[in-house]
Amino acid sequence: MTINFPELARQAAADGAISVDEVLAMRRTAWPDGRIDQTEAEAILAINEVVSAKGPEWVDFLVEAVGEYVLNGTQPKGYVADDTADWLIARLDHDGRLDSAAELELLVRVLxxxxxxPDRLKDYALAQIERAVLTGEGPTRDGGMLSAGSITEAECKLLRRAIFASGGDRPAAVSQREAEMLFRVKDATLGQPNAPEWQRLFVQGVGNYLQGWSGGRAITRERAAELDGFMSDTSSSFGAFFSRMSRTGAKDLRSAAHDMLAGAPARDFAGEAEAEAVVTSPEQSWLDGKIGADGQTDPLEAALLAFLAEG
Known part of the structure; x- marks a missing residue:
């Protein structure tokens, strides 16, 4: 059986839904080998545009299938290429915003x-959440039923997942741009019936930017591609060496690794973290500017200062 994507799209547009059986059929026939190419990803996103009733089975399939293409469609796997990020944003964007929570979930899961x-992928995802909070419209706003100027529990969870995601300019840590976004959201939602999680997220997010350790960064996509190419090149003397080593057994590999690392200075992770926990003069100037912008210290800023003092 072969999935006829155009026909499925026309059917979905007619009734505004895609059935559980149709999703299962797509999993079995369009994705039998666990791989999705760009044509298939394009077709899945085209169907998503015309489906108004997005059940959990469809959302799961959309996120998994398109995410597979975005993450593993190019080498090195696990890294999102610049042109793939541009493609994804262009396919999801509708006049500067997303149309559904399913699309936002796809972005956050990729991150x-x-x-x-590329930094612009995380920036785009965060901008969607910020815009929804500020305007009361967007994929997190339940069709506009929630008022602008307050932040919900769902939005707090999405923000936390996105800013601490491994993808981006400061993996698993908060960048200055993200800390500034948290301040903007804080200013726009002061005194509103926000989710209880919001103050904790604001304090931890900005505190992480000022005091968090960023020494665990993954290698760049460009460097990963170089290493993949090197290890795949059997004509290289080192490539041939490791190829031979792979046939000698785990014990010999451990011995070789030990010899290679012998004498290498041990990295002082605790010392690095302790050093980065100190708020630098430029960081303090940044913080003073943010807190002093309106001439007063609000409750969330007070909580942030107390948190920093404890550190």
Whole structure:
């Protein structure tokens, strides 16, 4: 059986839904080998545009299938290429915004699973959440039923997942751009019935930017591609060496690794983390500017200062 994507799209447009059986059929026939190419990813996103009733089975399939292409469609796997990021944003964007929570979930899941992504992909995802909070419209706003100027529990969870995701300019840590976004959201939602999680997220997010350790960064996509190419090149003397080593057994490999690392200075991770926990003069100037912008210290800023003092 072969899935006829155009016909499925026309059917989905007619009734606004895609059945559980149709999703299962797509999993079995369009994705039998666990691989998705760009044509298939394009077709899945085209169907998503015309489906108004997006059940959990469809959302799961969309996120998994398109995410597979975005993350593993190019070498090195696990890294989102620049042109792939541009393709994904162009396919999801509708006049500067997303149309559904399913699309936002796709973006956030890619950020969480990626070893590295272009910064603009995370920036785009975060901008969607920020816009929804500020305007009351967007994929997190339940069709506009929630008022602008407050932040929901769902939005807090998405923000936390996105800013601490492995993909982006500061993997698993908060960048200055992200800390500034948290301040903007804080200013726009002061005194509103926000989710209880919001103050904790604001304090931890900005605190992480100022005091968090960023020494665990993954290698860049370009460097990963170089290493993949090197290890795949059997004409290289080192490539041939490791090829021979792979046939000698795990014990010999451990011995060789030990010899290679012997004498190498041990990395002081605790010392690095302790050093980065100190707020530098430029960081303090940045913080003073943010807190002093309106001439007063609000409750969230007070909580942030107390958190930093404890560190």
């Amino acid at each position: 969480e699973k990626a070893l590295g992504t």
